[in-house]
Amino acid sequence: MITLCRTQLVMAEFPDEKTVRFHGILEDHIYAMEVEMDVSIPDGVITKVTGWMKRYTNPVCPQAMDVLQKAVGMSLREEGWMSKINREIGRLGCTHFAEIILECGRCLDEARLALAVGQTLEANPQTDPNQAARDWIDAHPETMIPCVT
Secondary structure: OOOOEEEEEEEEEEEEEEEEEEEEEEEEOOOOOEEEEEEOOOOOOOOEEEEEEOOOOOOOOHHHHHHHHOOOOOOOOOOOOHHHHHHHHHOOHEEEEEEHHHHHHHHHHHHHHHHHHHHHHHOOOOOOOHHHHHHHHHOOOOOOOOOOO
């Protein structure tokens, strides 16, 4: 029996109040790749991207490192951004790098929410974090967060 187990992990940190830095990892028994990208919080624009290929199958795979730079300047708020990443990064470079960028991009709103709730709790520790999250989502209809329970 052939099996595949793939792990994808996205971490986020805030080097400053206007930037979220994502670190995405894709790993299975064939591939091991990572992407670190900085995204401008106000507009969702990718401002910096770096990739690493630890394990790959084809000697041309590392050539995708240059293609990865095409992500710089793309907005994760633009309509059709997922298709654009797949087209510009996946097809022209590496589908695995594209997958990592997509997963990081899907986490943008959650990262923004976490930052906002953290700032609210820092300013007023008595605040109910669930209510702070609901208030933030209500004030940001552009988010892709469907609900908070």
